[in-house]
Amino acid sequence: MTAGCVLAGPGAAFAAGGDLTLTDVQSDFTAGAGSVVLGADVDDATSRSTTLELYPNHGPTATTVLDLAGHTLGVAALQLTTFDNGSPQGANLKVVDSVGGGVLRVTQTSTTRPAIEVDAPSTFAVLSGSVVATGAPGSTAAVVGGGPVADPLQHSGLISTNGSGRLTVTGNGSGAAIGSGDGAGAGGISFGGSSRVTATNTGTGAAIGDGNGAASSTITIANQAQVTATQNGTGATGAALGGGASPTGQTAGTITIGDDASVTAVSRGAGAALGGGYHGDGGTISVTGYAHVTATGAQAAIGDGEHATGGGSSMTFSGQGVVVDAHGGTSSAGGAGVGGGSTAYGNDSLSIGNGATVTARSDNGPGIGGIGNSVSMSLNVDNASLAASGSGSSAAAIGAGSAASVGSNVAFGSGAAVTVANTSGTVIGGATQARFGSLSNSGSLTLPAGQSLVVPVNATASNDGAIANSGSIVATGTLSNSGSIVNVTGGTVSGSVSGNDYRIVYDAQTGTGSTTQYVYAPSVTKAQLSVPSANPPSTGRFTGWNTQTDGSGATLSSTSSLVDLAGSSDGAQVTLRLYALYQLNPVLPGSGALPQAVVGKPYSVSVAATAGTAPIGYDMTGVPAGLTFANGAISGTPTTAGSFTLHLGASNGAGSAEAVYTMEVVATPITLGVPGSRFLAGSTAKLTIGGLQANESYTVVIAGKTVATGRAASNGTFTKSVVVPKSVSDGKQTVRVSGAAHATAAGASILTAAVAKKLGVKVSSKKVKAKKSVSFTVSKLYAGESVRVVVKGKQSKTAVGKASSKGVYVLKMKSGLKKGKYTITVTGGGTSRKAVVKLTVK
Incomplete structure (x- = not known):
C-alpha cells in the first residue's frame, strides 16, 4: 500500500496517486476498504496469476468501490465471498473509472472457480470503466457469477451493470459466461443505465443466465443498456440469454427487457437464442417499453430449446416502441422464430400488444410455433404489428411444423396488423383439423401474393376483422366471415364461407x-x-x-x-x-318549319322530346298570338297572320337540348283547281288559283319545273294559263302553287302524255249483217282516258266512256245496225285525238 493510505475501516481515504502495486491492492481488498483507487497499471505476470479476495466492508455502505482511474488491473481471479465460522460472508464491489480508459481484466485459470466469483449474498456492479473476464476451457463454474454445484458457495449473487460500465465475458464450459455455474443455484442479473454487456459462451452453459442444469435465474435489462449474448457452441448447448442445457429438463427463469434497452442474442446450438437451453423451456420472457430485441437461433430464436419437456415459454412483447426480430431455424435441425426448437414439447404462449412490432421468421420451421409440438401454443396479438414467415416442409408461418401433431390457438384482436407467409403449405396451422388448431381474426391479416390460407376439413376459422388477401383462401372446412376478405386471388374464396x-x-x-x-x-x-x-x-x-x-x-x-x-x-x-x-338527355325534333297555321282555324302540333328521362321541363318563346305552348305541344286558334320564329328548350337532370322552328300563320290557305284530266306535253292548261293575298308573289310548278310566276292582283280567285313542260313523260304529274306569304303550297294531280298516240278502231267482223250484234274496239287510249264514239248513217248512236287500265274501250251494239253505209268517229278525251272508220252493213 502506498504511503498515506488507510489500510482498514469503512470509507478509507487515499493519498494522491492511489495504489501503485499489487501488494497495495491486495492489502486494501483484504481490509475491505471502502474505496480502492489505482495509481498505476497493475498488470503483469505476477498479478495475472494472483487471486484477489475481497473481504466484506462493514461501513455504512457495506460496499467497496474500485476506481480504475484510467489504469489496468489484471488478475487471475476475483473472489467476493469468504467464510467466517462456516458461514458465507458477502462482499459488495462496484467498479468505476473516474478518468476513463481503465480496465479490470480477469483471466480464469481454475475450471471449478469463477473468474469473478459472485456468490450469494455478494454483489458485483460495473458502473463505469471496462471489465473483461475470460473463462477457462471446460470450466464448470461461471466466468462471472457462481461456482458449480460442488462448490459450497454455489448460489450466484447479484451481477449488475449501470451507468457507462462495460462488461465483456467469454466462457467455454458448462457454467454460464455471466450467471450461475454447472448445476448451481440461481442468482440475479441486472443490466441498466447506458452500460454495454457482451457475453459469449461455447458450451452447455448460457452466455448470460444459467449454467448447465442450474436453477433458474432472474435477468433484467433496462434503461439504455445494450447487451449482446452469443452461444457459439453446437449440439446440446445452453441458450445465448436464458437457461443452460439440462439432461433432465428445466425451465429458464424470468427475463425482463424494458425501457430503451437493446438486446442481440445469437445461438448456434440446440438452445434458444433467448429462452431455454437444450432440453429446457424458455420460462418467462417479457419485452416492454421501447426495448429492441434481435434474436437469431440455429433452432428457436426465442422460446424453448431442443427437446424441451413441456413447461413451455410464457412470452410477452408489449410496448409502443418495442421491436422484436426473431430469426430461427438457421440449421438443418430447424426451429421456430418464436416458440420451440427441434422436437420441443410445446405448451408455449405469446402475447403481443400495446404498439409492439414483431418479426418472427424461420429458415426451417414455423415463424411462430413448433416443429414437433404435441401441446398447442397460444398466440394473442392486439394493437400490435406482426410479420411471421415459415419455411421448410409443411411449416406454417404460424402454427405447426413438419413433425407437430397439433397446431396453435391463434387470436388476432381488433388492433392487430399481421402479415404471414411461408414457402409451402398453409400460412396458419396445418393440413388437418388437429394440426390447424384455431384461428380468430378481429384485426388485419395480410396474405401476400402466392400465399395460401387453408382451413382443413372439420376445422373452423372465424374472421370479423379484415383479411387482405393477395394470396388465396381454401376453406374445405368452414370460414365464418362476419368481417371482410379483400383482394381475393382469382376473385373468389374456394370452399365454404358463412356470413x-x-x-x-x-x-x-x-x-x-x-x-x-x-x-x-x-x-x-x-x-x-x-x-x-x-x-x-x-x-x-x-x-x-x-x-x-x-x-x-x-x-x-x-x-x-x-x-x-x-x-x-x-x-x-x-x-x-x-x-x-x-x-x-332530352332529344327534340329537328329544327325547321312547322306546319302552316290559318287564322281562325284550330291548330295543334307536338314538339315534345322524342327521347329522354322524365320529368322533362320545357320552355318556348315566340309563340304566335292565339296559340299556347305546354308540355311540349303548341295548340289553340291563331289570331294574327305572319312569319314567326320559335325557340324551344328542354332539360332534365341529365342535360338539355334546344331547337329553333319557323311557323307561317296565313289568313286563308292556297287553293288550286285544274280543269281537265289529260294534257299533252307543251299544251296549255288553265288553273284556278285562290287564297293568295293581294300582291302576294306566287310560283306554279308542274312535274318539278317552274311554269309560271307572278303576283296576285287582289284577294280572291283567279285563272292562270300555263304551258305543260315539253319534257314531261306519260303518267301522273303534280301541280303545285306556292305563295310567298304561305308556308304551305296547294297541290293537284294531272295526267300527261309526252306524244299524242294515234287511236286504233277495230270492228268485230269484216262483214257486218244488218240487225246482227256488232262491236267497236278503240285501242291506244291512255289508261282512264275518256273516249267518245259517234256512229252516223241510216242509224245514229253516240257513246261516251273511259279506257281500261290497258288503254282499251269497247262499244257493243247488240241489236246491230240497219242496211246502209256508216261513218264511225272516235275522239280521245283531253288530247283531241280522232280516228274514223267507214262501214257498209248488208
Whole structure:
C-alpha cells in the first residue's frame, strides 16, 4: 500500500496517486476498504496469476468501490465471498473509472472457480470503466457469477451493470459466461443505465443466465443498456440469454427487457437464442417499453430449446416502441422464430400488444410455433404489428411444423396488423383439423401474393376483422366471415364461407358495362372495391344500381349493407342482382318549319322530346298570338297572320337540348283547281288559283319545273294559263302553287302524255249483217282516258266512256245496225285525238 493510505475501516481515504502495486491492492481488498483507487497499471505476470479476495466492508455502505482511474488491473481471479465460522460472508464491489480508459481484466485459470466469483449474498456492479473476464476451457463454474454445484458457495449473487460500465465475458464450459455455474443455484442479473454487456459462451452453459442444469435465474435489462449474448457452441448447448442445457429438463427463469434497452442474442446450438437451453423451456420472457430485441437461433430464436419437456415459454412483447426480430431455424435441425426448437414439447404462449412490432421468421420451421409440438401454443396479438414467415416442409408461418401433431390457438384482436407467409403449405396451422388448431381474426391479416390460407376439413376459422388477401383462401372446412376478405386471388374464396359471401351481378340493361363482382365483406367499400359504373345507351348519365329494373327497389352505394340488400350466407354464396339506372338527355325534333297555321282555324302540333328521362321541363318563346305552348305541344286558334320564329328548350337532370322552328300563320290557305284530266306535253292548261293575298308573289310548278310566276292582283280567285313542260313523260304529274306569304303550297294531280298516240278502231267482223250484234274496239287510249264514239248513217248512236287500265274501250251494239253505209268517229278525251272508220252493213 502506498504511503498515506488507510489500510482498514469503512470509507478509507487515499493519498494522491492511489495504489501503485499489487501488494497495495491486495492489502486494501483484504481490509475491505471502502474505496480502492489505482495509481498505476497493475498488470503483469505476477498479478495475472494472483487471486484477489475481497473481504466484506462493514461501513455504512457495506460496499467497496474500485476506481480504475484510467489504469489496468489484471488478475487471475476475483473472489467476493469468504467464510467466517462456516458461514458465507458477502462482499459488495462496484467498479468505476473516474478518468476513463481503465480496465479490470480477469483471466480464469481454475475450471471449478469463477473468474469473478459472485456468490450469494455478494454483489458485483460495473458502473463505469471496462471489465473483461475470460473463462477457462471446460470450466464448470461461471466466468462471472457462481461456482458449480460442488462448490459450497454455489448460489450466484447479484451481477449488475449501470451507468457507462462495460462488461465483456467469454466462457467455454458448462457454467454460464455471466450467471450461475454447472448445476448451481440461481442468482440475479441486472443490466441498466447506458452500460454495454457482451457475453459469449461455447458450451452447455448460457452466455448470460444459467449454467448447465442450474436453477433458474432472474435477468433484467433496462434503461439504455445494450447487451449482446452469443452461444457459439453446437449440439446440446445452453441458450445465448436464458437457461443452460439440462439432461433432465428445466425451465429458464424470468427475463425482463424494458425501457430503451437493446438486446442481440445469437445461438448456434440446440438452445434458444433467448429462452431455454437444450432440453429446457424458455420460462418467462417479457419485452416492454421501447426495448429492441434481435434474436437469431440455429433452432428457436426465442422460446424453448431442443427437446424441451413441456413447461413451455410464457412470452410477452408489449410496448409502443418495442421491436422484436426473431430469426430461427438457421440449421438443418430447424426451429421456430418464436416458440420451440427441434422436437420441443410445446405448451408455449405469446402475447403481443400495446404498439409492439414483431418479426418472427424461420429458415426451417414455423415463424411462430413448433416443429414437433404435441401441446398447442397460444398466440394473442392486439394493437400490435406482426410479420411471421415459415419455411421448410409443411411449416406454417404460424402454427405447426413438419413433425407437430397439433397446431396453435391463434387470436388476432381488433388492433392487430399481421402479415404471414411461408414457402409451402398453409400460412396458419396445418393440413388437418388437429394440426390447424384455431384461428380468430378481429384485426388485419395480410396474405401476400402466392400465399395460401387453408382451413382443413372439420376445422373452423372465424374472421370479423379484415383479411387482405393477395394470396388465396381454401376453406374445405368452414370460414365464418362476419368481417371482410379483400383482394381475393382469382376473385373468389374456394370452399365454404358463412356470413359475408356475395356474388353481385351488375346488369347494365340497355346500356353497356355489365359485370360480376365477388364481395366478402359487409359492404363494397369494406371489401376495398369500388362500385362499377355503366354506360348509358345514348347521351345521358348513369345514376346508380337498383334491385329492381324500374328503380323502385333499393339502391346500392359503396357503403350499403349487403346483408340488408341480399341477406346473409350460411355456407352458400348469396347472389345479389342489380340493374343500372340512367337519366338520358332530352332529344327534340329537328329544327325547321312547322306546319302552316290559318287564322281562325284550330291548330295543334307536338314538339315534345322524342327521347329522354322524365320529368322533362320545357320552355318556348315566340309563340304566335292565339296559340299556347305546354308540355311540349303548341295548340289553340291563331289570331294574327305572319312569319314567326320559335325557340324551344328542354332539360332534365341529365342535360338539355334546344331547337329553333319557323311557323307561317296565313289568313286563308292556297287553293288550286285544274280543269281537265289529260294534257299533252307543251299544251296549255288553265288553273284556278285562290287564297293568295293581294300582291302576294306566287310560283306554279308542274312535274318539278317552274311554269309560271307572278303576283296576285287582289284577294280572291283567279285563272292562270300555263304551258305543260315539253319534257314531261306519260303518267301522273303534280301541280303545285306556292305563295310567298304561305308556308304551305296547294297541290293537284294531272295526267300527261309526252306524244299524242294515234287511236286504233277495230270492228268485230269484216262483214257486218244488218240487225246482227256488232262491236267497236278503240285501242291506244291512255289508261282512264275518256273516249267518245259517234256512229252516223241510216242509224245514229253516240257513246261516251273511259279506257281500261290497258288503254282499251269497247262499244257493243247488240241489236246491230240497219242496211246502209256508216261513218264511225272516235275522239280521245283531253288530247283531241280522232280516228274514223267507214262501214257498209248488208
